[in-house]
Amino acid sequence: GEDVEQSLFLSVREGDSSVINCTYTDSSSTYLYWYKQEPGAGLQLLTYIFSNMDMKQDQRLTVLLNKKDKHLSLRIADTQTGDSAIYFCAGFQGGYNKLIFGAGTRLAVHP
């Protein structure tokens, strides 16, 4: 089955760019997602990319997909303290109609 892996922790300075990386194993994943979880809150969908795309940009967020290497990244430009949260990468396993999540990357933004 699908396996999704992420690094567990990232620390950046306020105003810098953050890049959160994710690798997945199932090349048939049709959609790949980034979710954000703030303390005490549920997972919130930030953005997604369809598997036939290489890049998607949405305001400060840029998603890059390298299908050959099965690598997904989320870049947050001009990172703010409000971006501090856990970011989950997820793949949609079409044959089973379900999401497979990574363990999440905790982003800490410091002054």
Added chain:
Amino acid sequence: DAMVIQNPRYQVTQFGKPVTLSCSQTLNHNVMYWYQQKSSQAPKLLFHYYDKDFNNEADTPDNFQSRRPNTSFCFLDIRSPGLGDAAMYLCATSSGTSGRDEQFFGPGTRLTVL
């Protein structure tokens, strides 16, 4: 605001004592999901309902059951909680089960087993 609500937010139970977690939604979505998220691990799907059709994941223990009495409510029953069942339980809803159907998550219920 339309939303997914989970009650209680924190639940403490004793080893072996049945416990029920609740989820309700105002989105009128067809699909409701239950995920288990252990500390520093990925959320793991336990089962989901599409309308009244129950879909269990193959590796979900028999100890976990679910009920969906109507569109708005879904319950997670843990018949005999063990220490290994301590986790955050997340409820989510979506209009369908395709990759285009966004899943909306509740804030979760943190279960402690003593």
